[in-house]
Amino acid sequence: MKKKITLKDIANELSVSISTVSKALNDSFEISEETKKKIKEYAKQHNFKPNTLALSLQNQRSKTLGILIPNMLNHFFAQVFSGIEKVANNRGYKIITCITNDSYEKEVETMDLLANGSDIDGFILSMSKETEIKEQFQHFKDNIEDGIPIVMFDRVAEGVDVDKVIVNDEEGAYFATKHLINSNCKHIAFITTVAKYSIGKLRKEGYLRALKEALLPIDETMIVEVEDPKEYDEVIAQLFNKKKIDGILATNELSAITAMKIAQKKGMKIPKDLSVIGFSNGILSRHSTPKLTTVSQHGELMGETATHMLIDAIEKNNPAYASVTKVIKTTLVERESTKQLVKVKR
Amino acid sequence: MKKKITLKDIANELSVSISTVSKALNDSFEISEETKKKIKEYAKQHNFKPNTLALSLQNQRSKTLGILIPNMLNHFFAQVFSGIEKVANNRGYKIITCITNDSYEKEVETMDLLANGSDIDGFILSMSKETEIKEQFQHFKDNIEDGIPIVMFDRVAEGVDVDKVIVNDEEGAYFATKHLINSNCKHIAFITTVAKYSIGKLRKEGYLRALKEALLPIDETMIVEVEDPKEYDEVIAQLFNKKKIDGILATNELSAITAMKIAQKKGMKIPKDLSVIGFSNGILSRHSTPKLTTVSQHGELMGETATHMLIDAIEKNNPAYASVTKVIKTTLVERESTKQLVKVKR
DNA sequence: TGATTTTAGGATATCGATTGTATAGTTATT
DNA sequence: AATAACTATACAATCGATATCCTAAAATCA
Incomplete structure (x- = not known):
């Protein structure tokens, strides 16, 4: 040795x-x-x-970022993570990662643990679902007060004054819905996960705005909330049984794909009889039959952006710095689940 | 502040x-x-x-593990990572993660960077493809000599004396092939990524063993190597054009699913006319049409196992400790792409 | 030649903890 | 009453670096 x-x-x-x-x-x-x-x-x-440890102790700076991610098995988060890792690495930072499993407690504990010494110089995180529901943001505020910079992405806490990277969810949903309308859909359903909080809420607003603008009737029974992937099948099948549907906007890949399968089983042709658009451009969308048209959130770019913001904040070290929110524009990736149409100006 | x-x-x-x-x-x-x-x-x-930093400096122990993963967008690796994070967290360790992007250079640099001080207490890693091809393992050996324990998983380096967690690849492929044979397939193709190195090689051996045992002819043109996902379509379509095929074993999800799509386009019914089995039980398999029967590698369990081994090694701190290789048994997850058959004893 | 400035390097404090040793003050012993 | 033993706490070294302040010896100047 x-x-x-x-x-x-x-x-x-x-x-x-x-x-x-x-x-x-x-x-x-x-x-x-x-x-x-x-x-x-x-x-x-x-x-x-x-010795890095000795240096960090001396400099009060570890060149390490703390990353909190709800779930790494989610392709979107894996994309963001890849973006974070890339930029952190390029700029000479290491990353300590924790998966919160959408647990409030683990989120708090981890931040506590890491913020502790000069273990890490800042945080990049996406809130756990539980935190979002509880609306308990004290742990974020504590860290900010301690002078530890935070950048939140995607699931961000309203009312907490930190840098944020989000997606134009409302607009993304709006344009997606409009795309469906333009391809002649009159009966557009909206499948969403919890619509009460930030992201889901915004997407729903975008969906509604497009309908209103096109003077299409708004039917609350065309809006279904799904929670557990296990119940997707049942809930969505019910929707088809009750309603005549020719278009679907879903806030995640899996529910969109489930909807396509159910429709196909009923003998509907996609996109002839039914057009479907999903959110978050993951692997499922690319390899489903037919391939799913999706609203891409550009996860990797979000990760890169967040990391640049955090490192800039760390290195500027300006406590009076006003927080910034950057919006990453979504893109509609047209594939086989929607009809080709003449490009709409937007 | x-x-x-x-x-x-x-x-x-x-x-x-x-x-x-x-x-x-x-x-x-x-x-x-x-x-x-x-x-x-x-x-x-x-x-x-x-202050953790001060403690680490004093104790010469950071309670931090270094994780090197080729690519987080790969669902299998994300699973392993989740397993690692879970156990590390439970046992009070933090993890510093680096994505090597299958680059030898980045692997070496990162290990150099982290092994440096008492930054980390040990490594968990899966070799980059480039390292595997180059067969340059000096950086692993250096770290071992420095007394830094390493646990390798999945893609492990032969001839490097460290703890390893692998999958019974040969056997997994053998049983999968046998399953196809038992469901009456006579013309079984094997679609593989580079078969020269460890994993691909072992799976091929398993495939061949099953054929030999069943006295089925071995036809080298039924074995296709694919490299870049972009060429999957073309290469696999060629295979179908040239050969009569009623069974396929593929070493990854995507090529299996591509094969199914091509076959379906040709009017073949799955599993009636063609049975397909893939490797690595990811999301694609669970949501393809039909759902893919796969050999599950239990990624999360691999991660958990590797982490326990590493932490045990760190805490035992016994330099004379003989290295161990643990084999995680694969499981055949039967779904819709193969015929149901009476359980074969194994 | 004596005083002053350079030059090159050494000694020490510090970052924030732990740990072994030293030392007051108190109680016990004879 | 004088000394031994014990208690509670302070002092100091250490981990591995950096940074400030000092100090010998050489070089320059008058």
Whole structure:
């Protein structure tokens, strides 16, 4: 077992003081060229690397970001994570990651644990569902007060003054719905996960705005809330039984795909009899039959943006800095589940 | 901006020495009950948490694991990662994650960076493809020599003496092929990614063994290697054009699903005319039409197992410890792409 | 040649903890 | 009453670095 070499070891070996070694390696003018050369060579030969822990302790800065993500099995979050990792790495930061499993408690505990020392220089996070429902944001506020910068993405806390990266959910849903309307759909259903909170709520608003604008009737029974993926089948099948539907906007991939399957079983042709658009452009959409038209949220870009914002905030270190919210524009990725139509100006 | 409270602050405030505070908080017998109580109360009130960095420096142990994963967008790796995070968290470890993007260079750089100080106590990793192809394992060996434990999973380096968690790839492929044979397939194709290295190679061996055992002819043109997902369509379509096929074993989800689509376009019924089995039980398999029968690798369990092994190794701290390889048994998850048959004893 | 400035490097404090040793003050022993 | 033993706490070294302040010796100047 080879032991890590330290400044002290070099100092002893070359019979100089520790401070001389440190200065030499940092190319200080106080040290003669000759000595510097000797020390640097020895250091290189023995593969000296300064101890990060000691450095962090000294500098009160760890060059590490804390990442809190509700669930890594979700493709969208995996995309965001990839974006975060990429930028963090490029800019010389490490990342400590925690999966909250949508638990409020784990979120609080983890932030507590990490914010602790100078373990991390800042947080990038997407709130857990539980936190969103409880509307308990004290742990965020505590960290901000402690001077630890936070950037939230996607599921962000309203009323908490931090940098945020979100998607134009309302607009995305609006344009998607409009796209359905333009391809002649008159009876458009909206399948959503909890519509009470931020994202779901905004998407619903976008859906409604498009309908109103097109003077289409709004039918609350055409709006179904789904929660547990296990119940998708049943809930969506019921919708088809009760209603005549020729268009669907769904707030996630899986419910969109479930809807397509059910419709196909009923003998409907997609997109001839039914057009479907989903949200979050994941793998399922790309490989379903037919391939699903989706509103892409550009997860990777969100991650990259959030990371740049956080590192900028850390390195600026300006406590009076006003918080910023960046909106990443969604894009409608047209595939096979909607009719091709002449490009609409938008 | 509230400032972090330190031992020193408490000491000053209560007019005692720093060591008294430290010992009191660690419940040392050297300190009187009265003083302990006073100090503990003050600490609790002011939410004192010892600085992790200082502790790590002192203990030469960071309670942090370094995780190297080729690609987080791959569902299998995301599963493993979830397993790792879960166990690490439960056992009080943090994780620093790096995505290697299958690059040898990034793998080496990251390990270098992290192994550096006492930044991390050990590594969990799956080799990058490039490393596997180059067969350059010096960076692993260096770390082992430095006394930093490593656990490899899935893509492991042969000839490197570390703990490993793998899947019974050969056997998994063997049983899958046998399952196809038992459901009356006579012309079974094998679609694989690079079959030269570890995993692909083993799966091919399993496939061949099953054929031999059933006295079925081995036809090299029924074995196709695919590389880039973009070419899946073309390569697999060619296979169908050239050959009569009634069964397919594919080493990943996507090629299996692509094969199903092509077959369906040709008018074949699944599983009546064609049975298909894929590897790695991801989301695609669960939501394709028909749902894909797959060999599940139990990613989450692999992650959990690897993490337990690593932490055990760290905490045992026994350098003479002989390395262990654990094999996670694959399971055949029967869905709609294969015929139901009477359970075969295995 | 003696005083002053450079030059090159050493000594020390610090970051925030732990831990072993030293030392007051009090109680017990003879 | 003098000394031993014990109690409670302070002091100091350490982990591995950086940064400020000092100090010998050499070089320059008058």
